[in-house]
Amino acid sequence: MTITFFHMQPGPFAERCLMALRLKGIGFEEVILDPTLGQNRTPEFLSLNPRGTLPVLQDGSVVVRESQAIMFYLDKAYSEPPLFGTTPKEAGAIMQAIWDQTSYIEPLLKSIIGPLVFGKGDLSAVDAVEQKLVTELEALDRVLALTGWIVGNAISAADLSLYPLLFAVRASLREPAARNRCQAVLTALDQLPNLRSWLQAIAKIDGAAIE
Ligand SMILES: N[C@@H](CCC(=O)N[C@@H](CS)C(=O)NCC(=O)O)C(=O)O
Known part of the structure; x- marks a missing residue:
């Protein structure tokens, strides 16, 4: 299943998720959007995230927004190394x-x-x-x-x-x-x-x- 990660640069919130993806060794495709060009307000993007904020992660049929939620999803779906503890x-x-x-x-x-x-x-x-x-x-x-x-x-x-x-x-x-x-x-x-x-x-x- 392909993971697509939508973000903007610079993006300190996205960086949380990029670090989680790299630490877990998860392969992904990056889509970098430019809010100054309205690329996060297109009907396609708003259908993924009605708020239009970045980052957004798409993993098959699963779509997650909010950087903390994305880290949590990645930890549940890809357990090693654990990022939310073991106890x-x-x-x-x-x-x-x-x-x-x-x-x-x-x-x-x-x-x-x-x-x-x-x-x-x-x-x-x-x-x-x-x-x-x-x-x-x-x-x-x-x-x-x-x-x-x-x-x-x-x-x-x-x-x-x-x-x-x-x-x-x-x-x-x-x-x-x-x-x-x-x-x-x-x-x-x-x-x-x-x-x-x-x-x-x-x-x-x-x-x-x-x-
Ligand atoms: N609480 C959100 C914050 C997301 C956020 O503020 N994203 C900014 C970029 S750092 C954004 O999408 N800005 C463009 C816009 O709102 O149009 C998260 O942690 O993901």
């Missing part, structure tokens, strides 16, 4: 970490990614999230001190969920367009020791390099 305790901890990120960290990251990666929103608003985000990153660094991973002893969906957003924030804050805003976040990402090792470990697993 109820691990599964609960992974879901808890994901919802914690979604509720408290993702909104802060989005206010940086919006203006700097997608050119949407007000760049000056990033100042308001700087200290809150540093506090969250310091807490994450303490979690990572235990095993090097967000939950348990191996990479999981909790790591895949957060990594692409932090990677995008780190890269965008290094660009001249950031105009030196939020540099305390960049310093935290570069200098908190466990966070830095985690970023490097995931980049290595995913075949990328991080400076």
Whole structure:
């Protein structure tokens, strides 16, 4: 059965699913759509996803949207390596970490990614999230001190969920367009020791390099 993965570039949400596909060694075809050309608003695409958002995964007759749901589907359909734990305790901890990120960290990251990666929103608003985000990153660094991973002893969906957003924030804050805003976040990402090792470990697993 052919898997087709619809996404856009850049796409930190899609990257979660691409990493899951690569980690599990699942073959797939990519369809890259350009929202600026309305390619995610065609009748064909809206018949797959009425909301028109990307990413979307099609696996035979199964269509899944929302990056977290796509990771979960892939884990149920293609079990190795497990991304949502192997015990109820691990599964609960992974879901808890994901919802914690979604509720408290993702909104802060989005206010940086919006203006700097997608050119949407007000760049000056990033100042308001700087200290809150540093506090969250310091807490994450303490979690990572235990095993090097967000939950348990191996990479999981909790790591895949957060990594692409932090990677995008780190890269965008290094660009001249950031105009030196939020540099305390960049310093935290570069200098908190466990966070830095985690970023490097995931980049290595995913075949990328991080400076
Ligand atoms: N919660 C969704 C977020 C998806 C999302 O915001 N996708 C953006 C790209 S990163 C998108 O589709 N933008 C184009 C549009 O909405 O027209 C997920 O995790 O998949």
